[in-house]
Amino acid sequence: MAETLTVTDNRTGNNYEVEMDHGMIRARDLRQIRDGADKFGLMSYDPGFDNTASCKSAITELDGERGILRYRGYPIEQLAEKSTFLEVAYLLVHGDLPTKPQLTSWVHNVMHHTSLHENTKKFMEGFHYDAHPMGMLISTVSALSTFYPDSKNVDDYETRMLQVYRLIGKITTIASYTYRNSMGYPYIYPDTNLTYTGNFLNMMYRMSEPRYQPEPVLEHALDVLFILHADHEQNCSTNTMRNIGSTKADPYVAVAGAAAALSGPLHGGANEEVLRMLNEIGTVNAVPDYIKRVKSGEMRLMGFGHRVYKNYDPRAKIIKQTAYQVFEVTGKNPLIDVALELERIALEDEYFVQRKLYPNVDFYSGLIYEAMEFPTRIFTALFAIPRTAGWVAQWMEQVTDSEQKIARPRQDYIGSDKREFVPLEARSS
Ligand code: ACO
Numbered sequence: 001m002a003e004t005l006t007v008t009d010n011r012t013g014n015n016y017e018v019e020m021d022h023g024m025i026r027a028r029d030l031r032q033i034r035d036g037a038d039k040f041g042l043m044s045y046d047p048g049f050d051n052t053a054s055c056k057s058a059i060t061e062l063d064g065e066r067g068i069l070r071y072r073g074y075p076i077e078q079l080a081e082k083s084t085f086l087e088v089a090y091l092l093v094h095g096d097l098p099t100k101p102q103l104t105s106w107v108h109n110v111m112h113h114t115s116l117h118e119n120t121k122k123f124m125e126g127f128h129y130d131a132h133p134m135g136m137l138i139s140t141v142s143a144l145s146t147f148y149p150d151s152k153n154v155d156d157y158e159t160r161m162l163q164v165y166r167l168i169g170k171i172t173t174i175a176s177y178t179y180r181n182s183m184g185y186p187y188i189y190p191d192t193n194l195t196y197t198g199n200f201l202n203m204m205y206r207m208s209e210p211r212y213q214p215e216p217v218l219e220h221a222l223d224v225l226f227i228l229h230a231d232h233e234q235n236c237s238t239n240t241m242r243n244i245g246s247t248k249a250d251p252y253v254a255v256a257g258a259a260a261a262l263s264g265p266l267h268g269g270a271n272e273e274v275l276r277m278l279n280e281i282g283t284v285n286a287v288p289d290y291i292k293r294v295k296s297g298e299m300r301l302m303g304f305g306h307r308v309y310k311n312y313d314p315r316a317k318i319i320k321q322t323a324y325q326v327f328e329v330t331g332k333n334p335l336i337d338v339a340l341e342l343e344r345i346a347l348e349d350e351y352f353v354q355r356k357l358y359p360n361v362d363f364y365s366g367l368i369y370e371a372m373e374f375p376t377r378i379f380t381a382l383f384a385i386p387r388t389a390g391w392v393a394q395w396m397e398q399v400t401d402s403e404q405k406i407a408r409p410r411q412d413y414i415g416s417d418k419r420e421f422v423p424l425e426a427r428s429s
Pocket of ligand 1: 360
């Protein structure tokens with residue numbers, strides 16, 4: 001027998017029985033609760049979707065209370081240790097780990113879609129040298145929609161898969177070209193014999209050498225960071241991807257929208273802000289004073305807190321370990337001491353303990369990126385690359401979900417009641 005919830009409407013004294021499934025009720029079922037035949041019926045009010053599930057998903061499981069993150073059932077710790085980013089991308093999109101031939105074909109398809117149409121390069125050259133990488137990335141991904149009009153056929157599986165290869169492939173090229181453009185360096189064509197991350201480093205950093213050889217420890221560290229950032233269930237940017245996808249718009253404009261959501265400082269833009277904050281604090285001695293300012297409400301401690309995690313973010317744990325592997329090659333980033341002290345004090349402080357504020361994925365990632373000589377401004381683009389795999393996986397799931405429909409929330413209208421138009425000359429100052 002289905003589990004149910006009984007609701008008593010104290011306005012009318014009526015009782016209603018509402019079915020529960022997976023510990024949820026359908027918001028639609030509230031509509032029957034009315035205090036008059038001509039009334040609209042009960043709705044729920046939930047700014048920021050704090051307690052509202054917008055979909056059923058089999059991709060990522062997140063238990064924020066227990067600090068658990070799994071992709072398709074596999075713990076993030078195991079994937080970070082044993083898998084590669086492209087294998088994880090396959091897992092997210094297809095639901096299972098690939099066999100050897102499946103992986104070979106997947107890697108081939110993604111890597112052979114890393115090149116951009118030559119006109120895209122010309123388009124990117126139009127950006128000013130100091131354009132923010134996320135602005136360039138968002139606009140260029142969106143422009144891909146005009147290069148691939150076939151992508152509009154979102155109901156066809158083969159067409160969708162082609163866009164998945166193109167998007168996961170080309171996002172590295174676009175991100176690296178935003179950097180080359182800002183530095184005034186020539187664009188580097190993809191080297192499909194390298195790994196996904198190795199090729200990205202090639203497109204970022206190759207200068208006059210005939211062939212770029214990525215440093216293996218750094219290549220691996222970046223791959224681990226990409227795995228950790230690949231998906232995170234219904235976060236703000238993924239929700240944006242699904243919102244736009246719900247209109248059957250093509251996936252390029254949907255990814256552009258998702259990337260725009262990611263760019264905000266409360267979301268993926270936080271990694272850039274963390275580095276700015278650590279630089280501003282500068283020394284371990286200055287940490288207590290900074291914490292005081294945060295507690296007084298002057299600013300937030302960037303890289304801390306999460307809507308869902310009320311425990312240590314498991315990704316932050318892995319990133320912290322990875323940081324030390326990277327520092328063995330690059331030398332220690334001195335800001336790590338400031339970060340460790342911030343974390344130490346915050347985890348003991350009542351303000352943070354009470355609010356269950358722990359370091360999130362962005363707290364340590366910037367230190368690694370900086371040690372690898374990525375400019376701070378490109379950090380959020382480094383997040384957008386792997387998250388593209390998550391966005392397209394979620395989009396693939398959504399398109400075939402028969403329960404999904406165009407996203408269109410309701411509102412509580414609190415504006416003026418009906419009033420008569422007043423001509424301009426009759427309005428008082
Ligand atoms: N520093 C100081 N106080 C904080 C922080 C923080 N980083 N985060 C939350 N709080 C406080 C709030 O002031 C609030 O306190 P109050 O109850 O006294 O008013 C309480 O904790 C709850 O905060 P909310 O804003 O209601 O939490 P919400 O779930 O809406 O926000 C968010 C989550 C946006 C991530 C928030 O913690 C934040 O702004 N963090 C800093 C930015 C950041 O690191 N973002 C990256 C998140 S991970 C990602 O997107 C990849």
